[in-house]
Amino acid sequence: MMIERRDLLAAGTALLGGAALGLLALQGPAHAHEYDLGKLKIEHPWVRAPKDGQTTAYFYAFIHNNGDTPDKLIAVKSPNVGKTEFHADEKHGLSPGGIAIPAKKQTTLAPDGAHVVLFDIKKFLQVGWGFELVLVFEKAGEVTIDAAIDAPDAKHAHDAEALERWEKAHAGATDAAPAPAAGGHEHHHHHAPANDQQPK
Numbered sequence: 001m002m003i004e005r006r007d008l009l010a011a012g013t014a015l016l017g018g019a020a021l022g023l024l025a026l027q028g029p030a031h032a033h034e035y036d037l038g039k040l041k042i043e044h045p046w047v048r049a050p051k052d053g054q055t056t057a058y059f060y061a062f063i064h065n066n067g068d069t070p071d072k073l074i075a076v077k078s079p080n081v082g083k084t085e086f087h088a089d090e091k092h093g094l095s096p097g098g099i100a101i102p103a104k105k106q107t108t109l110a111p112d113g114a115h116v117v118l119f120d121i122k123k124f125l126q127v128g129w130g131f132e133l134v135l136v137f138e139k140a141g142e143v144t145i146d147a148a149i150d151a152p153d154a155k156h157a158h159d160a161e162a163l164e165r166w167e168k169a170h171a172g173a174t175d176a177a178p179a180p181a182a183g184g185h186e187h188h189h190h191h192a193p194a195n196d197q198q199p200k
């Protein structure tokens with residue numbers, strides 16, 4: 001199920017009226033962009049699109065575990081992603097082989113906390129659209145989600161200001177297929193940000 005429309009971006013904001021959002025708005029912003037998997041609820045999954053000329057994206061979400069047993073995010077899968085890595089800091093969900101999802105808690109995957117690095121994105125990610133990913137949890141199993149594709153410098157899910165900056169910087173190219181990376185130009189820049197070290 002792909003929600004391939006930029007309206008998804010606005011689902012977490014009050015910027016657009018109900019008419020523009022249709023069904024999403026009927027459910028209310030708090031329920032507009034979330035997925036249930038057993039006792040887990042994945043809210044506002046989003047990715048930071050690769051910077052121009054790069055192929056590394058970052059995955060974030062709010063993951064609520066309403067159950068009594070801890071779980072673990074052990075994989076994020078997509079045919080359009082080459083390789084993934086879990087990054088975390090000492091405060092956020094470091095767990096061998098994945099990101100810990102404690103019971104009765106919300107785990108926040110965010111730019112300044114635990115997150116998933118998506119290397120070698122094979123398909124251009126159009127900012128403002130959706131990116132289908134399969135999240136795999138150790139106990140709860142798998143769920144297919146549509147992550148909102150936010151700008152490379154987005155601070156949070158549905159960052160409208162970052163989207164606006166991105167669109168301004170890419171004015172004229174926004175609606176133009178084909179994607180920069182789709183023309184046979186292979187880019188292999190895999191530099192992670194300096195603060196983005198491997199979890200130990």
Ligand SMILES: [Cu+2]
Pocket residue numbers: 011012033043044045148157158
């Ligand atoms: Cu959302």
